[in-house]
Amino acid sequence: MSIKKAEAKSLKPGTYFLIEGEPCRVVSVEKSKPGKHGAAKANIVAVGFFDNRKRNVIMPADRMVDVPLIDKTSATVIADLGETLSLMDSDTFETYEVPKPTDEEVASKIELNVAVEVWNVMDTKIIVRVKT
Numbered sequence: 166m167s168i169k170k171a172e173a174k175s176l177k178p179g180t181y182f183l184i185e186g187e188p189c190r191v192v193s194v195e196k197s198k199p200g201k202h203g204a205a206k207a208n209i210v211a212v213g214f215f216d217n218r219k220r221n222v223i224m225p226a227d228r229m230v231d232v233p234l235i236d237k238t239s240a241t242v243i244a245d246l247g248e249t250l251s252l253m254d255s256d257t258f259e260t261y262e263v264p265k266p267t268d269e270e271v272a273s274k275i276e277l278n279v280a281v282e283v284w285n286v287m288d289t290k291i292i293v294r295v296k297t
Contacts, residue, residue: 167234168287173207174226181214181286183231184222188214188286196226214286236285239296242277250275250292252283266292 168183176182180191189211199205205226212219224230244251249262263283266272274295275281282294 167236168231169234170229171232172226173209173224173228173230174205176207176209176230181233181235182209182211183233184211184213184220187216187218187220188233189220190214192219215289215291233287237293238283238285240281240283242275242279242281245277252281252292255280261290263290263292271295 171182174194174196176191176194178191178193181188182191183189192210192212194210195208197206197208206223207226207228208221208223210219210221239255240252241255242250243253243260246262249264251260251262253260266275271292271294275292280296281292282296283290284293
């Protein structure tokens with residue numbers, strides 16, 4: 166599992182970090198100023214990468230959080246296996262299976278021999294978009 170550490174105050178909308186072990190995309194970050202006796206706080210709203218659940222966390226702005234490293238690759242769809250798709254990596258020519266995308270816009274564009282962008286997040290591969 167490839168994870169790095171970052172401070173909560175360095176997160177920006179569009180970046181990813183782990184909330185309770187689930188990779189989430191940051192939607193908004195609000196930072197409060199430190200008070201008389203306390204540290205600055207970060208109010209982070211994020212959406213789960215796999216389950217699309219909205220999550221809200223409040224933590225000290227200088228707390229270290231886990232940030233997943235996302236490996237982005239290109240692949241070609243070579244077979245439709247019902248619930249999954251068989252893909253061939255464009256660089257290594259390795260074949261593997263991924264679940265069909267849940268996003269209707271992406272799923273409607275998938276057909277045989279089309280190039281797709283695949284993200285490997287925490288050892289789970291998912292089709293993010295169809296290349297044109």
